[in-house]
Each structure stands twice: as structure tokens, then as C-alpha cells.
Amino acid sequence: MRTDISYVHGLKCRECGRSYQKEPIHVCEYCFGPLEVVYNYDGIKNILSRDVIEKRPCNMWRYRELLPIDTDPKVGKDVGFTPFIRAHNLGEVLGIENLYIKNDSVNHPTLSFKDRVVATAITKAIEFGYDTVACASTGNLANSVAALSAEGGVKSYIFIPADLENSKILGTLIYGTNLIGIKGNYDDVNRLCSEIAANYHWAFVNITIRPYYGDGSKTFGYEIAEQLGWKVPDNVVVPVAGSSLITKIWKAFKEFEMLGFIDRVNTKIFAAQASGCSPVTTAIKEGRNFIKPVKPNTIAKSIAIGNPADGYYGIKTVKESGGYGEDVTDEEIVEGIKLLAQTEGIFTETAGGVTVAVTKKLTEQGRIKKNELTVISITGNGLKTQEAVAKSVGSPVIIEPRLKSFQERFEELDSEDVKLRR
Ligand SMILES: Cc1ncc(COP(=O)(O)O)c(C=O)c1O
Ligand SMILES: [Zn+2]
Structure with a gap:
């Protein structure tokens, strides 16, 4: 595989389009819009093809030219290329003939899709010369930043709501990080972290270097398309917190279309949230294109973000794709976790329970049809949220x-x- 060649032109404001150098920045200084990575797609077209990708090792770096790093990955060399399963049993229960599960509950090394974004972000942080990384987390990000910063030999400061699940706390501390529990919810943690980020020279993976971090999630979408035999599904159901993953799956499909790796994208993207924290799905249902922040109150702590950073873009993605948003109660989440376990033998965490239960609801509503090829995104592992089903x-x-x-x-x-x- 090529090393030290970058296909990144720089950054661009998603709102006003202003260009920026490849630097550790995340907002436009003119309009405060979020920045995103701009790639040299012509250059990528010359080197990358389905054939080339297929011959590479089975991990997320097989799409390396489409990731915002300039050197070889520094950490998480085995992240990604998780199982993609034909879910006959669950499909039968839900009444969907053509159902698949993208299973990041067994992603290496910390059992959630967050290893994709963190491996990308920490590699980038090291490239930028940082010796300390940090994050504001609802739990899975904490596990991943702790593990991969240990692997990369960089210091880490991790900020979480103090009342997270025991396994998420222990599964962070074990890596020898500095873990700070905040007496408040994730939105309080995030607000404090923005202030800390302005005062300390640390790479906050999901704040100061967010544009690079987010693109790691694109690999979840690339893998779905490749594992389906280079095509995209009719529907994808995605659990939503900050709304980064949902936008990046869509971006991944659109990039593959542009590069000619797949035919025209005709996928509906569905957002899944808990009713106890549903700022994105409620906006979609009410036909709003803006978020009204909420105070989270749900067992699905990993996706309990009341004021999502990319909420506006999450709504936009769903609308653009012709999808919808739904939310489910805590009881339905528990039923969703059990249903997946008892039909497919996969133990997912609360976020996965949300996705399964929302898929059931969307099918009952007729928004997902019996014969449509549908993918359920399972993004985290049930062993980390045992309290929810105990x-x-x-x-x-x-x-x-x-x-x-x-x-x-x-x-x-x-x-x-x-x-x-x-
Ligand atoms: C298991 C799990 N699924 C989904 C998400 C949602 O990700 P995003 O913040 O990109 O919307 C998270 C976020 O923490 C998560 O932990
Ligand atoms: Zn701008």
C-alpha cells in the first residue's frame, strides 16, 4: 500500500465554502460553520479501484486514500472490516425478506464503531505533532480513545458524564488514562470540553480535530457497499447521537457513486433515537430543519446527546435520502436487544436495541417494505451495558x-x- 501520499487538499466550510489549510481546526472563522475535509478525487480515481481495494488486508485502511491521513496509520491497524450478516431469523420476525446486519459490536479493539473515528483522529493528532489527545464522550468514545492512545504512546484526558455504565468506566480506566467524570449530562461535558480545548494544547478528537475524526466513520458505509458486492441497500437504519455517523454513511455511498464503484445511490437513510433523547427524529417528524435541544432521560446513554453537534446535517441527510426518523421507549430498547440476541445470537448495547426496535416500528408503519434490502447498523457491544437488561x-x-x-x-x-x- 502507498505510504506518505495524501489525497487531502485541505478543509472547507460546509456553509460558506471558504477554504482552509490542513490544520487542527474545526470551525469557519467567518461564519462559524463546521469544516470538512476536501479530497483530490481525480487523484484518488487514478489509484483506487474495486480491484485494488479487494486485494488489500481486511481492515478499514483498505480505503486509505479516502481517509484524511498523510502517513501510514499510527494506531488501530486492525480496526474495521467487521462482519456483515444476512439476518434470516430476525428478518422473519420483522417481516423483512432481505435483512442484513452490519456488526460493529465486534469491532477491534474496543467493540464499537468508535474505533474507526478514533484510529483516524489519533493518527492525525500524531501527524500534527500532539502528545496529548482528549475527548468528550458518552462512553464508547472514551473506551476507544483510552485504548488507542495507549497503543500510540500519547497521553489522554477523557471527559464523561459521571453516571455512565460501570463497564464503560472500567473499560476506560484499564488503559491507564486520565478519566474525568463530570456531574452533569453529555451536553454539560461537551460545553466544558470546548472551554478546556481553548486553554490546553490537546487534540480533542471530537472537537478540535472533528473534521478528520468524522471521516473515519465513512468506512462503515464503504464496507456495507463492498460487502454487499459493490452495491448499496434500499434502506439503512442508523443510531444517532451527535449525528456524525449518519452523515458519513451517506457521504461514503455518494463518494463510491462518484468514483464509479457503485451504481446510482438510491438509499433511504433512517435515523434511530431513544424517545428519552430524540432531538433529531423529533425534528424530522415535525418537518423542522433545526434542532430544539432536549434534556436526555434514557437507558441508551451512548446516544444520549440533547444538543447534537451535527444535528442539522443529520436531519438534512435523512431528508435528502428520502428516509425518516423514529424513536422508541426504554422498554422497546430492551426488547430490541433481546430480539437481536435471541434471533441472531448478537448481543448489542442499548444503541443497537434502539436500531432494532426502530426498524421494527418503521416496518410496521410501512416505511420499510418487506422486499427491500435493509441494513441495520449495530454499532456497540451489549457486554458494556449489562445494567440495561440485567x-x-x-x-x-x-x-x-x-x-x-x-x-x-x-x-x-x-x-x-x-x-x-x-
Ligand atoms: C454505540 C453508538 N452508536 C451510535 C452512536 C452515534 O454516533 P454519532 O455521535 O456519530 O451520531 C454512538 C455515539 O456515541 C455510539 O456510542
Ligand atoms: Zn464559513
Whole structure:
């Protein structure tokens, strides 16, 4: 694979179009619009093809020219190329014939899609000469920044709401980071981090170098298209927090179309949120193109962002693609987690429960049709949010270590098999 060749021209304001150098900046100094990375697509066309990509190792760097790094990846060399599964059983329950799951619950190394954005961001931070990275996180980002900064040998400061799930906290501390729990919700954390970012020379992956960070998510979309045999689905359902992932999946499909790797994109993008924090899906339902911030109150903590940084663009993506937005209650989220586990053997976290439950709802509404090729985005692992389902899975049958003891219970268990699998 090529090294030290960049296909990045620079940055551009998404609102006024003003150009900027490739620097660790994220907002336009004229209109405060967010900046995005501009690629040299003509140059990329000359070097990248479906054939070239297919011959490369199975990780996210097989799309390297479409990522905003100038050198070889510094961390997370095995991130990405996660399983893409034909979900017959779940499809049968939901009444969708052609259902697939993109399964980032087993992404390397920290079991969520965040490893894609963080591997990109930390590589970029090291390229920019930073020795310290930081982030504001709802949990998964914290795990990933802690792990990949350890691998990259850079210091890290991680800011989270103090009341996150135990596994997300422990799964951050273990890497030897500086973890700061804030007494407040994610939006409080984010606000404080913007102030800290102005006072410390750190690369805040999802603030100061956000344009580079976000593009790591494009690989989730590239992989869906490649794993489908170089085509895009009719529908993709995506869990939404800050609204970065949803916009980047759309960008990925559009780039592949422009590069001629796939035919015309005709995909509907659906946003999935928890009813206890649904600023994006509520705006979509009400036909607004702006966000009304909310105070989060849901078990889906990983996507509990009341004032999403890219919310406006999330709404825009959904509208442009002809999709829709739906949200589900905490009870429906738990049912969604259990349904995926009991049909496909995949244990997802609360965000995945949201996506499954929203897909069910959209199908019942007729917005997703029986014969349409539909992809459910599973972005995180259930072992990290066990609290959410702990009271809804029953408990083991305890017996004495004797055959008789088992036999006594067996008949009862056999007749109650369904209950056992509750
Ligand atoms: C598991 C999971 N899925 C989805 C998302 C949503 O990502 P975004 O903030 O890009 O909308 C997050 C964000 O933290 C997450 O942790
Ligand atoms: Zn601007």
C-alpha cells in the first residue's frame, strides 16, 4: 500500500465554502460553520479501484486514500472490516425478506464503531505533532480513545458524564488514562470540553480535530457497499447521537457513486433515537430543519446527546435520502436487544436495541417494505451495558451437583423451554 501520499487538499466550510489549510481546526472563522475535509478525487480515481481495494488486508485502511491521513496509520491497524450478516431469523420476525446486519459490536479493539473515528483522529493528532489527545464522550468514545492512545504512546484526558455504565468506566480506566467524570449530562461535558480545548494544547478528537475524526466513520458505509458486492441497500437504519455517523454513511455511498464503484445511490437513510433523547427524529417528524435541544432521560446513554453537534446535517441527510426518523421507549430498547440476541445470537448495547426496535416500528408503519434490502447498523457491544437488561433476562436454574437433582428439574424445564429462553 502507498505510504506518505495524501489525497487531502485541505478543509472547507460546509456553509460558506471558504477554504482552509490542513490544520487542527474545526470551525469557519467567518461564519462559524463546521469544516470538512476536501479530497483530490481525480487523484484518488487514478489509484483506487474495486480491484485494488479487494486485494488489500481486511481492515478499514483498505480505503486509505479516502481517509484524511498523510502517513501510514499510527494506531488501530486492525480496526474495521467487521462482519456483515444476512439476518434470516430476525428478518422473519420483522417481516423483512432481505435483512442484513452490519456488526460493529465486534469491532477491534474496543467493540464499537468508535474505533474507526478514533484510529483516524489519533493518527492525525500524531501527524500534527500532539502528545496529548482528549475527548468528550458518552462512553464508547472514551473506551476507544483510552485504548488507542495507549497503543500510540500519547497521553489522554477523557471527559464523561459521571453516571455512565460501570463497564464503560472500567473499560476506560484499564488503559491507564486520565478519566474525568463530570456531574452533569453529555451536553454539560461537551460545553466544558470546548472551554478546556481553548486553554490546553490537546487534540480533542471530537472537537478540535472533528473534521478528520468524522471521516473515519465513512468506512462503515464503504464496507456495507463492498460487502454487499459493490452495491448499496434500499434502506439503512442508523443510531444517532451527535449525528456524525449518519452523515458519513451517506457521504461514503455518494463518494463510491462518484468514483464509479457503485451504481446510482438510491438509499433511504433512517435515523434511530431513544424517545428519552430524540432531538433529531423529533425534528424530522415535525418537518423542522433545526434542532430544539432536549434534556436526555434514557437507558441508551451512548446516544444520549440533547444538543447534537451535527444535528442539522443529520436531519438534512435523512431528508435528502428520502428516509425518516423514529424513536422508541426504554422498554422497546430492551426488547430490541433481546430480539437481536435471541434471533441472531448478537448481543448489542442499548444503541443497537434502539436500531432494532426502530426498524421494527418503521416496518410496521410501512416505511420499510418487506422486499427491500435493509441494513441495520449495530454499532456497540451489549457486554458494556449489562445494567440495561440485567432485570429482564431471568436467572440461571441452580441445582445440586447430582444427576437426580437435574432430572427432577428437567421435565419441568423441558416443558418450560420457552420460559428458560426468556
Ligand atoms: C454505540 C453508538 N452508536 C451510535 C452512536 C452515534 O454516533 P454519532 O455521535 O456519530 O451520531 C454512538 C455515539 O456515541 C455510539 O456510542
Ligand atoms: Zn464559513
